[in-house]
Amino acid sequence: MTPLSAPLAITLGDPAGIGPEVILGAWMRLRAERRAPPAFVVGGPQLLRATAEALKIDCPIVPIADPSEAIFASAVGLPVLAGLDGALTPSRPSPEGASLALASLKWGAKFALSEVAVGLVTAPVAKSALAGIGWDYPGQTEFLADACGRPYRDAVMMLAGPSLRTVPLTVHVALAEVPGLLSADLIMHKARIVAGGLRSDFGILQPRLAIAALNPHAGEGGQFGDEDARIIAPAIAALQAEGIAAFGPVPGDALFTPRARQGYDAALCMYHDQALIPLKALEFDEGVNVTLGLPIIRTSPDHGTAFDIAGKGLADPGAMAAAIVMAAEMAAARAAAHG
Template identity: 50%
Template sequence: MTAPRAEAASPLALTMGDPAGIGPEIAMEAWRVRETSDVPPFALYADPKLIATTADRLTTRIPVRIVPNAAAAAAVFAKALPVVEVPLAVSAVPGTPDVKNGPATIQSIKRAVADVAAGRAGAVVTNPIAKAVLYEAGFKHAGHTEYLGELAQDHWPGKPADPVMMLASPELRVVPVTIHVALKDVPVLLTTEKIVAVARITAAALKSDFGIHAPRIVLTGLNPHAGENGALGLEDRDVVKPAVDALRAEGLNVTGPHSADTLFHAAARRNYDAAIAMYHDQALIPIKTLSFDEGVNVTLGLPFVRTSPDHGTAFGIAGKGRASAASLIAALQLAGEMVERRQFAGST
């Protein structure tokens, strides 16, 4: 769906991700194909030396212009890649992450969010990070999503920050209720209240960010065949179904729990706008099967727009010129559309 046009949004703030991963090269590729792929203006928050060495390694000649923030990117984006300087502690070696550069990776995210809060950037788009490397550098959060939630509370203290992860593509939108936890812990963490909260945030985002006036949402069951009314586990009957009933009582178009094995084929997908799954792989396997290169990670429930490519740092191919920028391009495009929709809604 094409976003309605409002006044031009501020350029996007793109973080560098782990400098030893594919983030720098896919950022360069996204700028290189900006016109043919309809990429909205963005500034890359990174070390300019990293971009120069990456360009030399890949024999890709692109002009770079250092800018103070994303707002200044609009004037130069057509002719040069705007870079907001975030110095690295040591030179990055593709495929070999260095804990010494962890603080710069974190600083890239922090500065990008601060510029959105100050109105100098329209949204945050994050390149992939290596959480294990950041943990060694003192990172105290489970991942990007949790850190962004904390930054949101710092910059928007009066607004709720309840991060919810959505994976989106033209074929499918999925939201896992539980994310990076062991499978054995899912039944313990899964509560009716948590499912209801995630579904409410999802419904609100489908309206404000995706332009869907009356969103249709389906919930998967936790167990095979959605528990067979208790024969294959009680969670679907006693936890998921009450959430569906509560949401429907609020007037939301929600159905379930549905058997997950029949929910993601083409005919089934035509009947809903988003599927809420009970755990990580239940959500991510279908979307990565359908849209491995074009999927976008979207953080719902924040007072600002944040998207990301739906892949990792890909250390194994970093610096070899084999990385696809398709998911990053999709993340930039979706972020631009979401910002325009929010602006349009605010102006009407």
């Protein structure tokens, strides 16, 4: 892996969830495989040490006073920023835990924006717990967009794994609302951001974008709806006129076959499940949530807090390990792109 100019910042997530244990497990796995990039956790040295002891994870915790110490501390163990901490309470979310998660996220964003960290990896949070302490964002993505001074629509969620990348154009809305939310402008705006992100952060010079159809058989000539011909096809034609290698609309039942996946670098999907079902079916333990369109690099494991299994040693750290590696690779690609 290309050496990084600064470490990655990893946020704690909700301390009552599986975030602490997958951070520890991911770090130890990557270290054993000699793939661990320089990184530090934003707070929680005592919490992480208690988690390691409770679950018998042999991960040395190295408290640091400043992110600049992380690169050298990484040679000894997992660097963790001192000053933010909390108690180990697996499966028992609380206002105190939510406050710790929010403080870790805020500091992580500041470190990434100031380039003290080359990227941000966020562990999962509980939106309901955060709402209880005054959080008014739909999720971490929207918070980070706000922190970066960007409108929410510029923060594009891409789910990425070893063999597939998908982008839901509409996210947490009822399926019945999707047709009314789709527009040629929405498709084109997000497609431009995805193409730009694939170039700058993944080193793909000529990204190929597959655009999914909304309706079965892409509407079957209007028999199953006219959105594919009326909205999606004109947007694709306009993107092609701009020089973006977009094609479609591709019926959803044909878009994710092994042969089809070889023909594109990312699939833009019309609604949440159209994008997430194939990604989770194919890449569940290695799926990464990537935010494109921001000045900072941000990745996250594609799973939630899993309060039901927290503290039991059952959580698989694979997705967190993949998120850490992908953030490092994106940082290296972005540095190379900018000379």
